[in-house]
Amino acid sequence: MLTTNGQSPDPGAALQGQVFTTRFDKLLGWARKYSLFQYPFVTACCGMEFMSTACSHYDIDRFGAAFPRFSPRQSDVLWVVGTVSQKLAPLLKTVYDQMADPKYVIAFGACASCGGPYDDYSTLQGIDLIIPVDIYIAGCPPRPEAVLDGLLKLQTLIQDSKQEWGS
Amino acid sequence: MSDERFPEHLAIDKRFPGSVLDWHAQHGDRTLIVDGERILDIARLLKTELGYHFLVDLAAVDYLPRKPRFEVVYQFMNLDTKARLRVKVQSDELHPEVPSLTPLWPIANWLEREVWDLMGVTFRDHPNLKRILLYEEFEGHPLRKDYPRTGRQPLIGPKD
Numbered sequence: 001m002l003t004t005n006g007q008s009p010d011p012g013a014a015l016q017g018q019v020f021t022t023r024f025d026k027l028l029g030w031a032r033k034y035s036l037f038q039y040p041f042v043t044a045c046c047g048m049e050f051m052s053t054a055c056s057h058y059d060i061d062r063f064g065a066a067f068p069r070f071s072p073r074q075s076d077v078l079w080v081v082g083t084v085s086q087k088l089a090p091l092l093k094t095v096y097d098q099m100a101d102p103k104y105v106i107a108f109g110a111c112a113s114c115g116g117p118y119d120d121y122s123t124l125q126g127i128d129l130i131i132p133v134d135i136y137i138a139g140c141p142p143r144p145e146a147v148l149d150g151l152l153k154l155q156t157l158i159q160d161s162k163q164e165w166g167s
Numbered sequence: 168m169s170d171e172r173f174p175e176h177l178a179i180d181k182r183f184p185g186s187v188l189d190w191h192a193q194h195g196d197r198t199l200i201v202d203g204e205r206i207l208d209i210a211r212l213l214k215t216e217l218g219y220h221f222l223v224d225l226a227a228v229d230y231l232p233r234k235p236r237f238e239v240v241y242q243f244m245n246l247d248t249k250a251r252l253r254v255k256v257q258s259d260e261l262h263p264e265v266p267s268l269t270p271l272w273p274i275a276n277w278l279e280r281e282v283w284d285l286m287g288v289t290f291r292d293h294p295n296l297k298r299i300l301l302y303e304e305f306e307g308h309p310l311r312k313d314y315p316r317t318g319r320q321p322l323i324g325p326k327d
C-alpha cells in the first residue's frame with residue numbers, strides 16, 4: 001500500500017501484524033532467566049540431590065538452566081550445595097567475587113543456609129555471612145522438587161527485578 | 168584382665184627394659200602403655216623385627232579431668248599374620264610432646280599434623296607441623312575437652 005512517491009501514508013500500517021512492542025526490561029529479564037549458566041559449588045551430601053535434579057528424571061534443562069560452568073567468569077548463578085567450613089569460606093568468597101554481574105546465589109540445603117546440624121567451631125553458620133544470597137532452599141537435603149521450586153523462584157526474581165545493562 | 172604377656176610385650180621389654188609402663192590383653196585386644204620418649208625406638212623395633220609394617224592409625228584422646236590427661240594411641244598391624252597391636256603414650260602436660268614417627272612411616276606426617284591441629288600434641292622432629300584441617304590463624308585445639316563446643320573464631324579474609 002504505497003503511494004506514488006514510494007512513501008507509506010501511515011508508517012505503522014506497514015508493520016501491522018509483523019511486530020509487537022514490549023519493554024526492553026522485560027525482554028532482557030526473559031532472556032536472562034532462561035539462560036542461566038550455573039557454577040555448582042558442591043561440597044557435601046546435597047550434591048547427590050543436585051545431580052539427581054540435573055539428570056534426566058527431573059531434567060533441570062527444561063528450565064533453561066542446564067549448563068554447569070566450572071569457571072566463575074562464565075557463570076551467573078552460584079549454587080552453594082552443601083556444608084561450607086570456615087577454612088573453605090575465603091575460597092567461596094573468591095569464586096563469588098570473580099563472577100561477572102549480574103550474578104545470583106542459591107543456598108542449597110540447610111548447611112549452606114544456616115550451618116545445618118553443625119553447630120560447632122569449624123562450620124560456617126550460613127553462607128550469607130560472607131556473600132549475599134538470593135534464594136534459600138530448605139531441606140536436609142532438599143528433594144529435587146524443592147530445588148526446582150527454588151530455581152523457578154529465582155527465575156521469577158530475575159524477571160521481576162530491574163535490569164541493568166551497559167556500563 | 169589376662170596376666171599372660173604376649174611376645175611383642177616381652178620383646179620390647181627385653182630390648183628397652185622398663186619402657187612398658189602398663190599393659191592389658193583380652194579378647195585379642197592387646198594394648199601396651201609405654202614411655203613416650205621411647206616410642207620411636209619401640210616403633211622401629213615393631214616395624215623392622217616384629218613384622219608390624221603397617222601404621223593403621225594414630226590419634227589422641229583427652230581424658231580430662233583424669234590424670235594423666237592425654238593419650239596418644241598408635242594402631243599397628245602385621246600384614247602377614249593379621250595381628251594387631253595398640254600402643255599408647257600418656258602425658259599430663261599442658262603441651263604434650265612425643266617423638267615423630269615420620270622417619271618410619273610417611274603417613275605419620277599427615278596423621279600427626281591432624282593430631283597437632285585438633286588436640287595440640289607436639290611431635291618432635293616432624294618435618295611440617297602445621298594445621299591441616301583448620302586454618303592457620305585458628306587459636307587453640309578444638310577437640311580438647313576444655314575447648315567450648317561452639318567456640319567460633321572470627322572469619323579470615325581471602326589470602327593472596
